[in-house]
Amino acid sequence: MKLIGRDGDTLDYYSMVFQLPIELLRDSNPHIADNQQLNGLDVCIPGFKLNKILKAHDVRLMEIAEHYHISLDGLLLMNEGLTTETETIAVPVRVIKPIIKTKKFYDYASLVEDLEKLKEVYPFIEIESIGKSVLGKELFEVRLGQGDGIVHYNGSFHANEWITTAILMKWLNELLLCLTNALSLSRVEPLPLYTGKKISMVPMVNPDGVELVLKGEEAAEGKIDVLSINDGYEHFYEWKANIRGVDLNNQYPANWEIEKERKIPQIPAPRDFPGEDYLTEPEALAMKELAYNRSFEKVIALHTQGKEFYWGYDGKEPLYASCIAEEFEKKSDYKSVRNIDSHAGYKDWFIQEFQRPGFTVELGEGINPLPLSQMKTIYRDTVGILMAGIYM
Numbered sequence: 472m473k474l475i476g477r478d479g480d481t482l483d484y485y486s487m488v489f490q491l492p493i494e495l496l497r498d499s500n501p502h503i504a505d506n507q508q509l510n511g512l513d514v515c516i517p518g519f520k521l522n523k524i525l526k527a528h529d530v531r532l533m534e535i536a537e538h539y540h541i542s543l544d545g546l547l548l549m550n551e552g553l554t555t556e557t558e559t560i561a562v563p564v565r566v567i568k569p570i571i572k573t574k575k576f577y578d579y580a581s582l583v584e585d586l587e588k589l590k591e592v593y594p595f596i597e598i599e600s601i602g603k604s605v606l607g608k609e610l611f612e613v614r615l616g617q618g619d620g621i622v623h624y625n626g627s628f629h630a631n632e633w634i635t636t637a638i639l640m641k642w643l644n645e646l647l648l649c650l651t652n653a654l655s656l657s658r659v660e661p662l663p664l665y666t667g668k669k670i671s672m673v674p675m676v677n678p679d680g681v682e683l684v685l686k687g688e689e690a691a692e693g694k695i696d697v698l699s700i701n702d703g704y705e706h707f708y709e710w711k712a713n714i715r716g717v718d719l720n721n722q723y724p725a726n727w728e729i730e731k732e733r734k735i736p737q738i739p740a741p742r743d744f745p746g747e748d749y750l751t752e753p754e755a756l757a758m759k760e761l762a763y764n765r766s767f768e769k770v771i772a773l774h775t776q777g778k779e780f781y782w783g784y785d786g787k788e789p790l791y792a793s794c795i796a797e798e799f800e801k802k803s804d805y806k807s808v809r810n811i812d813s814h815a816g817y818k819d820w821f822i823q824e825f826q827r828p829g830f831t832v833e834l835g836e837g838i839n840p841l842p843l844s845q846m847k848t849i850y851r852d853t854v855g856i857l858m859a860g861i862y863m
Contacts, residue, residue: 472519472563472592474548476509485509488545489516489563491651492662494617498595515594518651521549522562532560539564566592567652569644574846577637578685579608579678585640586611593647601673602757605714606692608678610757613643616669622861623671623767625758628720628774628817629711629742630680631840635773638834638850639674642857657802657858664861671765676754679714683707684840690714700739708840711742713752720774721745722755723820725784730815745815755817762821769795769828770821771860775841777833778852783809784822784829792828795863802855805832832856 482503486493497505499515526535532553536543539562547553549561570592571585586598600609626635649656650665675681682690683697684707691697691714700716701707712718716739721730727749734743750756762770782788782796788809796807813819818829835841835849 472516472521474514474516475551476512476514477548478508478510480509481506482509482514485514485516488542488548489519490653491516491518492653494662494666495595495650498615498617499593516563517593517595518566518647519563520566520592522564524560524562526558526560535560535562541565565652566648569641569648571640571644573637573641573644574843575637576685576843577633577640577681579675579682582611582636582640582675582678583609585644586613589644589647593651596647601761602753604677604679604754605752606679606694608682610673610676610678610754612761613672613674614669615647616665616667618666618668620667620768621669621671621765623673623762623765623770624773624857624860625673625676625770625817626773627675627677627681628772629718629839630677630684630713631708631711632773632775633675633681633684634775634841634843634846634849635834636674636681637846638773638853639672641846641850642854643672643674645854657855659858659862664858668861670861671761671767673758673761676758677713677719680710680712680719683714684710701741707741709741711839712740712744713754715752716740716744717746717752718743719752719755719758720772720817721815722749722752723759723815723817724749725816725819725823726814730813749815758817759820762824767821767825767827769830769860770818771830771832771857772816772818773853774831774833775839776835776837778804778836779806779808780830780832780856781808781811781813781818782828782830784819787826788822789826789828795828795830795859798859798863799830799832799856802859803852805852805856830860 482496499517536546597614601612602610626639649661730745800807818831821829
């Protein structure tokens with residue numbers, strides 16, 4: 472919600488009027504300095520929407536303000552020049568429910584639309600493209616928070632694991648909702664986390680692959696012979712790779728040569744092909760560059776399925792990673808597994824390259840792609856891990 476600032480008003484005053492943390496107001500208005508007078512300036516108020524209502528002549532403004540649980544001055548701010556004869560009133564309404572619906576076949580268009588909706592209501596988040604997919608789709612990163620340490624989350628490295636994107640977006644929406652309404656999430660107060668940390672999130676690493684799984688051959692736009700890669704099958708439910716048939720989570724220089732030697736097939740395929748070399752794919756390269764640019768303190772990659780998480784790699788994980796793993800177990804019924812016989816993944820490379828904690832969390836149980844009927848259970852079981860990833 473936007474308003475035009477008045478002479479004498481400050482962000483601190485609006486923090487009181489709208490009962491919002493000053494930190495969120497400042498981050499929503501980077502063009503405004505602390506204690507700056509707001510006369511004539513555009514001011515973003517996060518966590519509110521405007522409703523237009525018809526005012527009956529016998530209803531007082533105070534009654535309207537009380538009905539919508541806002542201050543009288545908050546109402547007047549949105550209605551400059553209001554008189555007793557005014558029939559239509561703009562009412563600032565606090566957003567108290569999630570504004571996006573994520574229990575759906577979560578494709579690239581859903582991601583773009585939902586990010587736009589969240590940015591409009593919660594302008595303190597930052598959304599940036601970190602690169603493009605093979606077919607030119609933007610790879611979006613979402614950032615929020617004020618601290619020095621940055622915790623990174625990602626989803627849909629694998630195409631038929633697109634439900635991980637829906638889970639991340641659901642969590643993001645609820646986190647933003649709790650921040651603007653002074654609510655806890657999984658028994659954790661989010662504002663101290665916001666002021667003490669930063670969150671980086673790439674909800675959909677492999678948008679071309681996700682589109683292929685959900686929409687079929689048309690997603691290739693006639694540019695890649697995906698039918699041939701898929702052995703002529705017209706259904707792509709089992710497809711994990713990017714649109715060129717390269718498994719993005721086998722693309723990193725962490726004993727990549729071992730994976731290349733033992734993986735079958737040795738040509739582009741719906742899954743497991745690590746490429747002709749490491750970091751050949753634009754999506755994998757973008758995620759590598761992001762890790763260098765942001766210097767993450769830890770990485771949490773969401774995959775499916777197995778209800779367990781992996782946190783070791785080649786003995787290079789720091790000692791305190793075990794403490795984080797213990798907390799993840801406490802906050803879920805997921806099994807902690809230190810090491811598995813696997814290489815060349817994003818988590819593997821991150822641990823090897825930075826000697827910092829990295830986690831691969833396998834959501835849910837069953838056969839990929841997991842059905843939407845599992846989404847409620849998956850979210851309930853993993854939201855504690857997502858929150859613990861920030862404060863641990």
